[in-house]
Amino acid sequence: MTETGPAAEAAFDALGDPVRRRIMELLGEGERPAGAVAEILGAHFGISQPAVSQHLKVLREAGLVTVRAEGTRRFYGVDDDGLAAVRLWLERFADGFTGPLDALETELARGKRERRLADRPARTRRRDVA
Amino acid sequence: MTETGPAAEAAFDALGDPVRRRIMELLGEGERPAGAVAEILGAHFGISQPAVSQHLKVLREAGLVTVRAEGTRRFYGVDDDGLAAVRLWLERFADGFTGPLDALETELARGKRERRLADRPARTRRRDVA
DNA sequence: TCCTAGTATAAGTAGCAACTTATATTAGGA
């Protein structure tokens, strides 16, 4: 039912920016407070603290990072949910993959196939964008 | 000091656009001539043939699609190389990953800061920085 | 050869997103 969906869209949109990818790489090494991220990224890309804060917001809303408050500090870390959405999207290109429904159905018992095909529209995928 | 990939950078940049993601999804179903892609994407997003052609160019240069000429037609298909670069980038977030990139970023976090701060113009576009 | 189909490139424009500086918020210490 997760039609490889909105989560992957948001995640790819967010990861389309090199600064945000850098932030993800950094957080991949471990949790860090926003200030440390700003300092490192600022040094690397020459951007300000607000700029980094705005990037962190985008990553947050894309489900790619988590935040944990501690005093006035906010510790950011990688959120596996967003990354999982990306991996799921990539799976469609794996060998033998023919469509989102097929992938779902393969995981389910084969007997349930007809029933599912009967009570839902044939091509759910097409509704991505207007 | 090589990043996990310039290839991954280009691929993520390319996949940051929803139209190009849709093209990838379409090609994931099988090879198609540029005209068919343009027709389907045009119907879906309301964009012109040149627009789609430009998107295909970006995907090509990112190593995400392959082209095969046949007469005046050009058949596009998914290129696994670009996708592999994306998967490789994602692997760093797998449990217990420690790779070559970690070293680079650790160094960045430490000493290189002052030097970069010193010779960087105030209003630099972040894309000129490596 | 000329014409047409299929596709790519040229050139120009508009909108958005990634910045900027300035300020608001919030938690904790003196």
Next chain:
DNA sequence: TCCTAATATAAGTTGCTACTTATACTAGGA
């Protein structure tokens, strides 16, 4: 309480990029 540190938000600016229309290329058929 006031001050400071840490971070987020506000408001404004600018350059990139995704579009547009027009045109150039290229292969094959009449």
